[in-house]
Amino acid sequence: MGRYKIGDVARILGISTDLLRYYEKKGVVMPNKDRRNDYRYYDAWDINFLMDCLWFKNFGFSLEQIADMVRIPSSDDIADMFESKEEELQRTIRRCQLLLLRSQQHREEISRIENMLLKCEIATSPEVVRYINRVGDEYLTDENLEPLARQWLEAMPFNHRYFEIGREALISGDKEGYQWGFCLRMDYVRELDFPVSPPVKKIPSRRSIHTVFKSRGKGGFSPRLLQYAVDYAKEKGLTITGDAYGVLLASIKEDNSLCGYFEAWIPIED
Numbered sequence: 544m545g546r547y548k549i550g551d552v553a554r555i556l557g558i559s560t561d562l563l564r565y566y567e568k569k570g571v572v573m574p575n576k577d578r579r580n581d582y583r584y585y586d587a588w589d590i591n592f593l594m595d596c597l598w599f600k601n602f603g604f605s606l607e608q609i610a611d612m613v614r615i616p617s618s619d620d621i622a623d624m625f626e627s628k629e630e631e632l633q634r635t636i637r638r639c640q641l642l643l644l645r646s647q648q649h650r651e652e653i654s655r656i657e658n659m660l661l662k663c664e665i666a667t668s669p670e671v672v673r674y675i676n677r678v679g680d681e682y683l684t685d686e687n688l689e690p691l692a693r694q695w696l697e698a699m700p701f702n703h704r705y706f707e708i709g710r711e712a713l714i715s716g717d718k719e720g721y722q723w724g725f726c727l728r729m730d731y732v733r734e735l736d737f738p739v740s741p742p743v744k745k746i747p748s749r750r751s752i753h754t755v756f757k758s759r760g761k762g763g764f765s766p767r768l769l770q771y772a773v774d775y776a777k778e779k780g781l782t783i784t785g786d787a788y789g790v791l792l793a794s795i796k797e798d799n800s801l802c803g804y805f806e807a808w809i810p811i812e813d
Contacts, residue, residue: 545587571613573589592613603628642700652806662754665752672739672743674691701735706790707786708788773809781811790805
């Protein structure tokens, strides 16, 4: 009967000696030890068990689960573990599908930078829910909001960096009068089963001026950057009826300065 040292088995199976020692610790295999030199010797039977471990590993089972599976005598127990793994894989597949969709959407969003930069059109804004975590340059630090803040951070990348500019600040061209947070479009709210209750607020779809604008450098963001859109409303005889809001499309370094490109909607009526 062939005998194989731990290094030989590691090379045969393409795994580390540390992993072999872990499986030994868990009782998956029990190599014979030479009392004279404490070398471990494995036989073909041991290697068969280790190949079972690799087979299970490629389904994505954890090392702890694999150690249990090769020791469990009941086929029903193993079937139950595979059923649980299938449910996990379905969740993973759905998340990957959503990530693919979000990537495609983001590429479309970036394309709007060139197509809409400093241009105005009348469009219907998307319905979103938003959470505010910063007013001006001051972040909200209420400990009671920490679980909610964490929830929104964990929703990345399905959410957007969000801003609101108060109507009065927008019209007057004030340097301040804005706040920041995150928003989620309604399809992701439903898909992620995201809770919507105060201070999270739903922003309905509205007829709006739609545009893309640019902010340059630290502290460069200001309601004044949308003055051209306010002028457009005046020229077209449109009344601004509420706060402007929008999302960060991309941050790009240009001429040694970080520039933010933002998509904005300004609610209007004739």
